[in-house]
Amino acid sequence: MASAEARPVDERVRRVGLTRTLLNRPELGAVTGAILVWVLFAILAGDRGFLSLNGTATYLEVAAQVGLVGSAVALLMIAGEFDLSVGSMIGAASMVMAIGIAELGWPVYVAVAAAFGFALVVGFINGYIVVKTRLPSFIVTLGMLFILRGVTIGITRALTGRTQVPGVHAATEGDPIAAIFTAQLGPFDVVILWWLVIAAVATFVLMRTTFGNWIFGAGGSAIAARNVGVPVARVKIVLFMATAASAALLAVIQVLTFGSGDVLRGEGKEFEAIITAVIGGTLLTGGYGSAIGAVFGALTLGMTRQGLFFAGISSDWYQAFLGLLLLIAVIVNSWVRNRATRGG
Amino acid sequence: MKAPRWLAGVAVLGLVLAACGTQEASPGDDDGNGDGSSRDLRIVVVTHGQASDPFWSVVANGVNQARDDLGIEVEYNAPETFDMPAMAQLIDTAVASEPDGLVVSIPDADALGASIQAAIDAGIPVVSINSGSDVYRDLGILTHVGQTEFEAGVGAGQRMAEAGVTNTICVNQEVGNVALDLRCEGFAEGLGGVPSEVVAVDLADPAGAQAGIEAALSADDSIDGLLTLGPTGADPALAALEASGRAGDVQIATFDLSENVLNALDAGEMLFAIDQQQYLQGYLGVLIVTQFAQYGLLPGGGNPILTGPGFVTPENAAQVIELSAEGIR
Numbered sequence: 001m002a003s004a005e006a007r008p009v010d011e012r013v014r015r016v017g018l019t020r021t022l023l024n025r026p027e028l029g030a031v032t033g034a035i036l037v038w039v040l041f042a043i044l045a046g047d048r049g050f051l052s053l054n055g056t057a058t059y060l061e062v063a064a065q066v067g068l069v070g071s072a073v074a075l076l077m078i079a080g081e082f083d084l085s086v087g088s089m090i091g092a093a094s095m096v097m098a099i100g101i102a103e104l105g106w107p108v109y110v111a112v113a114a115a116f117g118f119a120l121v122v123g124f125i126n127g128y129i130v131v132k133t134r135l136p137s138f139i140v141t142l143g144m145l146f147i148l149r150g151v152t153i154g155i156t157r158a159l160t161g162r163t164q165v166p167g168v169h170a171a172t173e174g175d176p177i178a179a180i181f182t183a184q185l186g187p188f189d190v191v192i193l194w195w196l197v198i199a200a201v202a203t204f205v206l207m208r209t210t211f212g213n214w215i216f217g218a219g220g221s222a223i224a225a226r227n228v229g230v231p232v233a234r235v236k237i238v239l240f241m242a243t244a245a246s247a248a249l250l251a252v253i254q255v256l257t258f259g260s261g262d263v264l265r266g267e268g269k270e271f272e273a274i275i276t277a278v279i280g281g282t283l284l285t286g287g288y289g290s291a292i293g294a295v296f297g298a299l300t301l302g303m304t305r306q307g308l309f310f311a312g313i314s315s316d317w318y319q320a321f322l323g324l325l326l327l328i329a330v331i332v333n334s335w336v337r338n339r340a341t342r343g344g
Numbered sequence: 345m346k347a348p349r350w351l352a353g354v355a356v357l358g359l360v361l362a363a364c365g366t367q368e369a370s371p372g373d374d375d376g377n378g379d380g381s382s383r384d385l386r387i388v389v390v391t392h393g394q395a396s397d398p399f400w401s402v403v404a405n406g407v408n409q410a411r412d413d414l415g416i417e418v419e420y421n422a423p424e425t426f427d428m429p430a431m432a433q434l435i436d437t438a439v440a441s442e443p444d445g446l447v448v449s450i451p452d453a454d455a456l457g458a459s460i461q462a463a464i465d466a467g468i469p470v471v472s473i474n475s476g477s478d479v480y481r482d483l484g485i486l487t488h489v490g491q492t493e494f495e496a497g498v499g500a501g502q503r504m505a506e507a508g509v510t511n512t513i514c515v516n517q518e519v520g521n522v523a524l525d526l527r528c529e530g531f532a533e534g535l536g537g538v539p540s541e542v543v544a545v546d547l548a549d550p551a552g553a554q555a556g557i558e559a560a561l562s563a564d565d566s567i568d569g570l571l572t573l574g575p576t577g578a579d580p581a582l583a584a585l586e587a588s589g590r591a592g593d594v595q596i597a598t599f600d601l602s603e604n605v606l607n608a609l610d611a612g613e614m615l616f617a618i619d620q621q622q623y624l625q626g627y628l629g630v631l632i633v634t635q636f637a638q639y640g641l642l643p644g645g646g647n648p649i650l651t652g653p654g655f656v657t658p659e660n661a662a663q664v665i666e667l668s669a670e671g672i673r
Binding site: 048049052054055057058059061062065161164166167168169254257258259260262264265267268305306309310312314315316318319 | 395417419420421422423424425426427428429432433434436437438439440441442452453454455456457458519
């Protein structure tokens with residue numbers, strides 16, 4: 001047998017330099033961007049509270065709320081599908097919680113279970129329709145966005161005669177289950193911990209498990225993946241259920257923290273979740289991306305949202321900045337990816 | 345492989361420049377118009393006013409006028425949509441930035457209470473405007489600037505009674521909104537002995553609302569007074585009066601202003617409209633919290649400061665139309 005040195009090295013096991021390894025990571029752009037945005041606001045607003053403990057807590061909370069959903073949405077997008085219904089899901093699940101606790105007198109654990117149960121069913125329906133009909137998930141979940149929002153408003157008004165359900169705090173005070181979702185450590189809300197745990201789980205699943213490989217496979221080339229035995233339909237349905245469940249988790253946290261639910265909760269969150277995933281380096285076409293990237297995407301979004309305030313810029317401008325960030329991130333990410341993934 | 349990072353750097357530098365440009369463009373400098381009498385005060389205003397709602401642009405105009413008149417720094421912030429968690433986060437952020445005073449609206453005391461409490465605990469003077477007249481005391485807020493719904497309804501009833509009506513209906517276009525129930529109750533009280541029936545319609549369905557009002561009018565010929573609780577009730581009511589041939593026989597009045605309502609007033613088709621003069625809510629909110637932060641002065645001993653009801657009648661409608669175009673009414 002010829003010695004190994006004599007053979008040209010297989011490209012799959014060739015040695016790769018550190019720079020290239022870093023550049024090959026989808027989250028590079030997001031990490032760099034997050035650092036730069038932090039530096040930007042530290043300079044602009046460092047003396048106005050952006051760097052204080054309380055200031056840090058507020059942008060981490062904003063980042064956590066969108067990042068919770070963003071991590072799950074990133075996985076789904078890597079598998080090649082969208083979920084536009086997460087925003088409405090937040091509103092629907094928060095109404096299940098609020099009506100259950102404040103109007104029907106359910107114990108907290110029942111209401112939480114009901115919210116998650118409802119979300120998993122809706123997620124399953126989303127996934128099942130997408131997989132069975134082969135319709136674009138963009139359209140299917142767009143339909144679900146409106147159905148959920150409309151049903152939420154309709155049922156809430158019919159049951160309670162109003163569109164905002166207060167009085168959750170009174171019923172949940174001192175409840176140990178509620179504390180899991182609302183505890184505070186100094187100025188920091190427990191939602192930040194939930195965010196980091198979920199992002200860690202998403203990353204582990206994606207990078208270290210068979211299911212993670214299936215996700216990349218399903219998004220990269222569904223037909224090829226199916227041919228090598230990846231259960232593409234099951235993977236996608238599970239991921240739709242995961243995004244719906246992440247929306248329900250945010251709803252549970254919001255209702256228990258803010259003590260009320262209203263029918264408009266979560267409006268626009270579907271786009272913010274997609275933005276965090278895209279800033280994090282996830283491709284809209286699937287097959288490429290990272291859950292860690294979405295964490296930094298969410299962090300960037302949170303710092304921008306609250307940083308503008310600290311810098312004394314009216315919140316009127318926030319959406320313009322968010323859109324600008326998205327464009328910059330996409331352009332930089334695609335440029336880096338084209339350079340880095342080129343052979344050689 | 346340095347190029348990609350370089351590009352990322354340039355891209356974000358663009359963001360830096362954009363941010364700086366915006367900051368320069370945004371007013372709020374007290375160097376330019378400070379007359380030396382105010383020390384450097386910074387007041388933050390956080391409301392629930394949606395970007396699409398012209399009502400809140402008028403509030404923001406009042407806030408900006410107070411800023412210019414007082415020569416202080418004022419920041420006006422609101423979520424783009426009706427979003428209580430986002431509003432609570434804006435208040436949290438405001439607290440973290442340690443302003444000299446905070447002005448908030450309170451549409452949902454459950455959702456915002458903790459954030460407002462945190463502001464008060466941090467020693468920041470807080471004044472509420474517009475919504476929250478029923479909860480501000482419990483939260484420990486200094487005072488409330490707005491319109492109390494029941495009293496405004498009483499005022500409407502008294503005026504209607506003066507016009508000599510004998511039988512009325514109160515059209516509620518948003519059942520479940522407690523503020524609207526209070527308006528009708530106040531109206532009934534202000535009318536004295538004159539009967540008043542509540543008619544429920546749906547503001548999202550103008551045609552259905554018009555049909556409902558027409559039905560109520562034809563069911564009882566003796567109705568000669570009609571109060572609507574907002575432009576979304578007033579427009580279908582005017583159309584219903586026209587369609588049923590009762591225009592002129594029935595005195596009609598409404599809460600809140602719209603272009604349509606103002607034109608109807610100017611043409612003498614309506615008796616009056618109740619204006620909560622939200623410009624004053626923005627202006628006085630900032631003024632009061634500034635005076636408290638600066639000198640510890642507080643008018644009214646913590647009782648709510650009423651900006652309404654102000655009455656727009658056919659006599660002054662033309663002037664209001666002018667001011668409305670300037671964003672003051």
